[in-house]
Amino acid sequence: AVLCREKMTEQQGNPDQLPADKGQGGLAVFEYENFRGKKVELSGECKDAFEKTQRIGSVIVESGPWVGFERPGYAGEQFVLEKGEYPRWSAWTNCQSFYSLCSFRPLKDSADHKFHLFENAGYEGRKMEIVDDDVPSLWAYGFQDRVASAKVINGTWVGYMYPGYRGRQYVFEQGEFKHWNDWGATAPQIQSVRRVRDMQWHKRGCNSNMASSVMGHFSLFIILFLKDLCYAIYF
Template sequence: MTSTPGLARVDLVTRFPLVEARGVPGEMAEQHGAPEQAAAGKSHGGLGGSYKVIVYEMENFQGKRCELSAECPNLTESLLEKVGSIQVESGPWLAFERRAFRGEQFVLEKGDYPRWDAWSNSHHSDSLLSLRPLHIDGPDHKLHLFENPAFSGRKMEIVDDDVPSLWAHGFQDRVASIRAVNGTWVGYEFPGYRGRQYVFERGEYRHWNEWDANQPQLQSVRRIRDQKWHKRGCFLSS
């Protein structure tokens, strides 16, 4: 098995032979032990810099606005009647469909979002009522996906790479448990980074209901990166 310098590697670890989709220099042994214990859904490590987001009541950055540098569990409480557009000056941020950080999730990285469908890949709802800074551990990323709950069944390991289609790398769309070993990730229910978004901060997720999914379906995943280590600081979809 050869390695290609300069590329990350996605390994599919199953009960049958290893499938290598991409290579990195050197050998990468599978880790059988659990990563450093961390509660799922909680952020860890230091901030990658200051956080600032500007939220506007109307589309195209018009109307009443408010600037935030910390979490806000209810944007409509004495701030805005609704959210029509967003400018992220430094981040990243995680927004939610409902108050108190509940409901569908939306990752907001550095850039402009002139209307609601710019931040919602599922186009399920135009509601955005709470948001918080999304803390990043460091520059390295490693994610383990499992076919069944409690980290059982077929396993896929993703290291320092974005994967627009799990199927293309020999895995299936059923993902029932996850270990985020390093970094912060976002998964999508459809290929090409489309559909509902699910954020995985460093920790263990033994069942899909721990990331607020209704079913164990995940078809693409990518890294969320911070300006401290990645100066562009944002993901550009095609």
């Protein structure tokens, strides 16, 4: 079920429309947890939400998807925000540390998704191709956790440092990433990836309880290239 905008209350206050560039999607940020306090609505890119509010304690994504950043100017840690409610900081990150959101931009949606992962920088070494599917564990599908370069053929993806869609997030939009620094990482480690889609994939918009999906069945075609050999693996 799609979570709709809650009715305004005196506690929430009147919404401010933050000037933003043209874009798709709609997102509302609130000053305090549980959608209380001052409300600011976004309809496009926002380099610094703190120009209109002193803090961000909760978020509602009415249409999307979006990516939020830890610091102004689209810098720092990235957090994918899909349609749904995020009543507190722990709903947009599964880390134990507190993470604020300071800047936002909408992400493009696509009907088709294709992602190539490479073991080494410069698109060298073993290769994994993922087509229209989510992978809760690269190890479970015969690939290692070392991902040093990548190519997004179609769609938008998010990679995670750990299995089960846990840990630091990295957004991959259509294009080429020759080195792990290109997606903002300090080390070539990705252990799970999934598609970013304009849909509510968790009832509260939270990605912290996905470990059970690791054992689920996924139809996935993986191509592994090792030296002169080519292995095709079906699940």
